[in-house]
Amino acid sequence: MVMDEPLDFEKEGEEEDPLLAAPRPAKRKKVIGLDDLLLDYYETNKDERKRNKAENSKHGSRGDNSDNLDEMFRANSEKEIKICKIVESLEEEAKKVDAREDVPLWGKKIFGCQKRPSILSDTCVENCQLLKSFSADEHLGFDLDIDKGEGFLEGMLMDGWLLKLVHLSGSVEDSVASWTLTKMLYSSNKKLQVSATDFWESVLSLDEGDKVLVKLGYLPTFSVLKRAILSYGYLFDAPGTKASTSASSAADSLEDDGPPENIIAWVKVVSACCKFRKVRSIFSPSEAEHLLVIVISLFLDRGLEGLLLVLGDCLNSLILYFNVSEWENSCVRAAESVAQRVSLDLNCLRIVDCITGTNDRSKFLRSQLALQLLKISFGLKVANVERILKLVTTINVKEKECDLFKLYVYLVLMDKLLFSTDAFRDKTMVVHSWRNYLRNCSTQIGCSDWRFYAPKVRNKASYLLQGVILKRSADCGNVSAR
Structure with missing residues (x-):
């Protein structure tokens, strides 16, 4: 027996000792990328198509199925290309609406x-x-x-x-x-x-x-x-x-x-x-x-x-x-x-x-x-307040050339002008004209309108319209109370 070798019971303890840490798994030498997965996928499909074609060549009755599969694959590819072209055309149209x-x-x-x-x-x-x-x-x-x-x-x-x-x-x-x-x-x-x-x-x-x-x-x-x-x-x-x-x-x-x-x-x-x-x-x-x-x-x-x-x-x-x-x-x-x-x-x-x-x-x-x-x-x-109100209310929100951001600024400024003080609260024609225009802005701009600042103009007009209605009803209540 060699003096430097471990005893038999020492060898067994080493093998059965649960306190010893398990060896770590070896690290992968290469990380599989997305391109590799795509290549692997296409290669697998390619092999399958070749295998199906070989089997169909052995069985003459299944040759038509192979042709049908190729035609279906070709048709799906053409549909995918058409969809991509439609999406690109829609994106180009959206950019033309307002490129700012x-x-x-x-x-x-x-x-x-x-x-x-x-x-x-x-x-x-x-x-x-x-x-x-x-x-x-x-x-x-x-x-x-x-x-x-x-x-x-x-x-x-x-x-x-x-x-x-x-x-x-x-x-x-x-x-x-x-x-x-x-x-x-x-x-x-x-x-x-x-x-x-x-x-x-x-x-x-x-x-x-x-x-x-x-x-x-x-x-x-x-x-x-x-x-x-x-x-x-x-x-x-x-x-x-x-x-x-x-x-x-x-x-x-x-x-x-x-x-x-x-x-x-x-x-x-x-x-x-x-x-x-x-x-x-x-x-x-x-x-x-x-x-x-x-x-x-x-x-x-x-x-x-x-x-x-x-x-x-x-x-x-x-x-x-x-x-x-x-x-x-x-x-x-x-x-x-x-x-x-x-x-x-x-x-x-x-x-x-x-x-x-x-x-x-x-x-x-x-x-x-x-x-x-x-x-x-x-x-x-x-x-002149009446003239400014007329210029703002004549802006047509349906026109493509309408500057909706400037209109958004006009809406806020007109609300501050008309309702910061009590000077125009009793002018029924002014308040009625402004209320109708706010209603038009909130209803004539659709949810699918892609124009610049269209959603903000619609939401701001709806918000200001509710404020005008509440102010008007409060004023009517005060007058009836008197």
Whole structure:
């Protein structure tokens, strides 16, 4: 017996040990592809046909069956070819109906290249009386270096002590007010920017009796705010921005840094200045109109979707900023300005839908925006509602040349124009004509209509028709109750 060989019972244990892992199956050397399966299938059928043909040649009585099988196979192949040609022809016809691509999403490029202003180095805050009082106070326990006074004020501002001192003294120096406003509008330090914004919202707030809490000699002017937003790269007022669609803005967003960091502070201080009018008017009516156009345009920037509440509050403050005698004319001018810069696509619908206020002024602005957009689209010099309604209702949805996407925009804008306010609710002929046209749009466009935007026009018309019927029945109920 050889000493190195295992014992007999050790060999048996190896064979019968259930704890030993079973050997893995050998991997396939080649993965069978779809082409190989098809080739195998055709080769098998080919062999079968040869075998059947050989058997039929031996038995003369079955020769006719072989010929029949070949004829059946040939007939099925011809049918398959015909079906493929029919499908291809239908696809070509569908492309001829409307070869356009789908409509891009809403969105415009509102901000371009941002630049840093030179105003940051001209604050001269080191000479303010607040810093001088600190440096002259012997009970502080430390000496304040005037050259580092701005850094000292930044610390006080971020810690909240500057606002507490202002409330205790009851006034704000012009140099300190200008310095905090500059930090709010231009600083890249997020904490400093937020603290400066809180500072200005606090000093511009009023008490329950609509009286100022702090005396202010320096206030944010329109020129300061306009210079700030232009430094952010604001493009909406520049010529040629109307052609900047959402597709181009989506492509350019990869190169740009997006919306400016200080835009939230800018929007908040505009809102605070508007609410301050109960004490003092900071903006003239024309300046407020310009700010209204700017704030409305910000709703088109996809990078600012998270600021809808802040933008909505600012928009509502601007709407309420005007006096009763100023509002109507200013609203029409602002609506005209916006309509001239927005193309008639999903961007204009976005603009109208973002004015969500339920007060009479918000409804009037929404109606005027829809009116001005329709006026510009039809090339009218005078915004006549009855004429616009006639032009829309004469569009024949059965014609192949009918631009259904433009009709979809018209339907939404006309609904906003007619029912945002109560001006046309009592005009029976207008409401009846509009209701009939909506019924025609919802019934004359079939479910099998392959034209561009046909299903959306049919569904939108049906939805708006139900709204008109409900509004009409509600108005009739109110009249009968009276």
